[in-house]
Amino acid sequence: MFALYLTADLQGVTNLRPDDTQDNPFWYMFKVQCTSCRETHANHVGVNRFETNEMSGSRGEANFVWKCKNCKGEWLAEGVETGTKFTGIDLEEGEWFEYDEKSNEEVSINDVKWEVRRS
Structure with a gap:
C-alpha cells in the first residue's frame, strides 16, 4: 500500500485534503x-x-x-538437464508450459507471484 503525504503552510485554514467521494472520486x-x-x-x-x-x-x-x-514474452529459461533455450516466454497469466524435445518431457513455470516493493 502506498500513502500520499502532503505538507503545506496553511494560514487561517485546516484539514486540507482531496475532495474524494465515491460519487466524485479524486x-x-x-x-x-x-x-x-x-x-x-x-x-x-x-x-x-x-x-x-x-x-x-x-x-x-x-x-x-x-x-x-x-515486456510481453520477454522471459527466457533453459532446460535443467538439456540446456534447451526457451525464448519469448509470456508470464502474463502466471504460468507457462512447453515441451523439451531433447528430454522428451514437459517443462513449466507456474505459481508465479509478483510483488512490487518500495525501494
Whole structure:
C-alpha cells in the first residue's frame, strides 16, 4: 500500500485534503515505469481509491493494474538437464508450459507471484 503525504503552510485554514467521494472520486495521476525493462509509460495513469481491477493470475483486486506492453514474452529459461533455450516466454497469466524435445518431457513455470516493493 502506498500513502500520499502532503505538507503545506496553511494560514487561517485546516484539514486540507482531496475532495474524494465515491460519487466524485479524486484521481491521482502518476507517471509509471516498468520494474522489469525500465520503460516509462508515455502517458500519465489515473488511479482512484474506489475503482478496482482484477489482477491477472490472481483472485485478488487492486486499484491499479498495469501490464507493460514492451515486456510481453520477454522471459527466457533453459532446460535443467538439456540446456534447451526457451525464448519469448509470456508470464502474463502466471504460468507457462512447453515441451523439451531433447528430454522428451514437459517443462513449466507456474505459481508465479509478483510483488512490487518500495525501494
